Amino acid sequence: MKSTSRLGAWVAIAIGTLYFVLPLIATFEFSLKMNRDGYSFEAYKVVLADPGFQATFGYSTLMAVLTIIVGILLVVPTAYWIQLKLPRLRPLVEFITLLPLVIPAIVIVFGYLKLYNSSSWLPLTGNERATDLLLMCSYVTLALPYLYRSVDAGLRAIDVRTLTEAAESLGASWPSILLQVIFPNVKSAILSGAFLTFAVVIGEFTMASLLGRPAFGPYLQLIGANRAYEPSALAIIAFMVTWASMGLIQVFARNARPARKTA
Amino acid sequence: MAYLTINNLHKRFDDHVVVHDFNMSIEQGEFVTFLGPSGCGKTTVLRMIAGFETPTSGRICVGGEDITQQAAQKRGIGMVFQSYALFPNMNVTQNIGFGLKMRKCPADDIKRKVAEVIKLVELTGKENHYPHELSGGQRQRVALARALVVEPRILLLDEPLSALDARIRKNLREQIRDIQRRLGLTTIFVTHDQEEALTMSDRIFVMNQGRVEQEGRAEIVYTEPATEFVARFMGNYNLLGAADTNRLLGLNISGHLAIRPESIHVLDGHSQQDGTLAGTIRQHQLLGNIIRYQIESAGITLQVDRLNRTASDLMPAGTEVRLQISRDDMREVR
Numbered sequence: 001m002k003s004t005s006r007l008g009a010w011v012a013i014a015i016g017t018l019y020f021v022l023p024l025i026a027t028f029e030f031s032l033k034m035n036r037d038g039y040s041f042e043a044y045k046v047v048l049a050d051p052g053f054q055a056t057f058g059y060s061t062l063m064a065v066l067t068i069i070v071g072i073l074l075v076v077p078t079a080y081w082i083q084l085k086l087p088r089l090r091p092l093v094e095f096i097t098l099l100p101l102v103i104p105a106i107v108i109v110f111g112y113l114k115l116y117n118s119s120s121w122l123p124l125t126g127n128e129r130a131t132d133l134l135l136m137c138s139y140v141t142l143a144l145p146y147l148y149r150s151v152d153a154g155l156r157a158i159d160v161r162t163l164t165e166a167a168e169s170l171g172a173s174w175p176s177i178l179l180q181v182i183f184p185n186v187k188s189a190i191l192s193g194a195f196l197t198f199a200v201v202i203g204e205f206t207m208a209s210l211l212g213r214p215a216f217g218p219y220l221q222l223i224g225a226n227r228a229y230e231p232s233a234l235a236i237i238a239f240m241v242t243w244a245s246m247g248l249i250q251v252f253a254r255n256a257r258p259a260r261k262t263a
Numbered sequence: 264m265a266y267l268t269i270n271n272l273h274k275r276f277d278d279h280v281v282v283h284d285f286n287m288s289i290e291q292g293e294f295v296t297f298l299g300p301s302g303c304g305k306t307t308v309l310r311m312i313a314g315f316e317t318p319t320s321g322r323i324c325v326g327g328e329d330i331t332q333q334a335a336q337k338r339g340i341g342m343v344f345q346s347y348a349l350f351p352n353m354n355v356t357q358n359i360g361f362g363l364k365m366r367k368c369p370a371d372d373i374k375r376k377v378a379e380v381i382k383l384v385e386l387t388g389k390e391n392h393y394p395h396e397l398s399g400g401q402r403q404r405v406a407l408a409r410a411l412v413v414e415p416r417i418l419l420l421d422e423p424l425s426a427l428d429a430r431i432r433k434n435l436r437e438q439i440r441d442i443q444r445r446l447g448l449t450t451i452f453v454t455h456d457q458e459e460a461l462t463m464s465d466r467i468f469v470m471n472q473g474r475v476e477q478e479g480r481a482e483i484v485y486t487e488p489a490t491e492f493v494a495r496f497m498g499n500y501n502l503l504g505a506a507d508t509n510r511l512l513g514l515n516i517s518g519h520l521a522i523r524p525e526s527i528h529v530l531d532g533h534s535q536q537d538g539t540l541a542g543t544i545r546q547h548q549l550l551g552n553i554i555r556y557q558i559e560s561a562g563i564t565l566q567v568d569r570l571n572r573t574a575s576d577l578m579p580a581g582t583e584v585r586l587q588i589s590r591d592d593m594r595e596v597r
Contacts, residue, residue, distance in 0.1 A: 181352075
């Protein structure tokens with residue numbers, strides 16, 4: 001009975017693995033076929049040498065970094081304050097941070113266009129820098145479910161209240177408490193949220209496309225519509241970026257000192 | 264004038280009153296203990312003194328200065344927590360030096376003061392260890408050092424020994440008391456352990472349901488309980504109601520009669536001494552240096568403690584004895 005159920009589990013794992021891995025292998029294999037006379041990394045060379053790739057990847061990386069910085073500045077103090085002073089508001093904040101998962105990105109971006117178009121009271125789509133700002137804010141919104149949950153989980157793993165009170169009794173100001181006591185102790189949680197945010201932002205298409213910004217997502221779509229082998233190479237590169245982010249989450253989670261309430 | 268005075272302190276959480284009309288005054292250098300069961304309000308009073316809770320009403324003054332509405336950061340009151348509350352990202356030196364750093368002390372002063380206090384709490388050699396690399400006793404000594412190094416006006420200890428095992432607890436309480444005496448530090452200690460309270464305190468405030476049941480010197484609170492609650496909480500007092508007192512001793516009282524187990528003398532069953540009571544041993548417990556007997560007399564079971572000097576002292580169940588209780592050892596309580 002036990003060996004049958006174990007066999008069933010292995011079969012399920014094998015099917016699942018094949019379902020996920022086979023398309024990737026096929027894509028990778030296809031991306032190596034640009035040269036007719038055998039496998040090569042020609043498609044990767046072409047993609048990496050393309051100024052469009054460099055520009056859009058650079059743009060999306062910059063946007064991801066800015067999104068992470070603004071997201072952390074917004075989420076960490078909020079989650080900390082909710083945990084410390086306003087625990088009753090936790091369900092409401094959790095609901096709000098989940099909304100980007102429920103409301104499609106296209107709805108959000110149409111809302112933005114309606115609110116911030118060039119004839120509105122705050123014309124954020126009026127010039128490129130302002131639109132970049134709007135795109136970054138929309139990425140912060142998209143990243144909220146991941147960032148808030150990571151940070152909240154990190155804060156729950158330490159005794160925020162007692163650590164704060166200990167720091168207060170030693171004369172620490174609120175900024176000192178946040179920067180020297182709370183931030184360092186939720187560092188791995190913040191980094192996990194940051195890498196998730198990075199992965200989300202790098203591949204995001206809808207918002208960047210509808211706001212007309214030169215991000216990596218629209219570039220992927222453009223290449224996919226016009227070329228044969230390069231889109232496969234780009235897909236593999238995009239996967240590698242995501243996997244690298246996930247791997248770094250694991251590395252930081254493992255390197256974090258053993259979880260403790262208050263040591 | 265007292266160093267710390269608390270007047271009519273009152274704390275309410277929603278509809279629940281946690282502290283009723285709390286009053287106290289402490290002299291500089293005194294070691295005072297709030298003793299009581301869980302939920303009696305002792306920690307809430309401590310937290311209001313520290314500035315972590317705002318009183319619903321009342322006043323807290325230190326050295327003549329009203330600190331009731333002052334932020335915790337500005338009170339200059341040190342606190343040691345039950346859960347240590349060490350900063351996990353900092354080593355021993357950084358944890359201890361944190362308060363001095365917040366006060367913007369020069370680096371050389373921080374180094375010197377941290378080294379001094381590390382020596383004081385006997386943690387030399389552990390300077391670069393992180394909290395998770397230390398034992399419970401060592402962590403609590405770091406927490407104590409961290410609170411002491413900033414030279415607080417008052418030191419608050421919130422059940423600092425509860426999470427430690429018995430041997431370490433005993434050593435640490437002696438160390439805390441010794442340091443407190445050496446530094447002449449005004450200290451408030453919160454515990455639910457009467458032995459800890461008796462061994463460490465100059466004065467004890469016994470608390471129950473947000474009120475002070477009794478306040479006084481440790482030996483007085485133990486030997487002269489004012490209420491039934493204090494008698495029950497402070498020791499294994501025999502508490503007799505009015506009817507039982509009358510039946511056993513022929514005395515008419517209105518409240519309860521409290522008799523300490525060690526004040527009842529056990530005599531030989533054939534003793535003809537006047538004023539003694541006949542009793543039968545029902546069972547006994549060996550508690551190390553004492554033997555605790557359950558002795559039945561006039562249908563009432565009394566606890567009686569005797570020194571465990573030799574194995575032949577032990578009297579088996581069923582032994583007939585005579586009990587002698589001095590009137591001076593009987594205390595009427597509310």
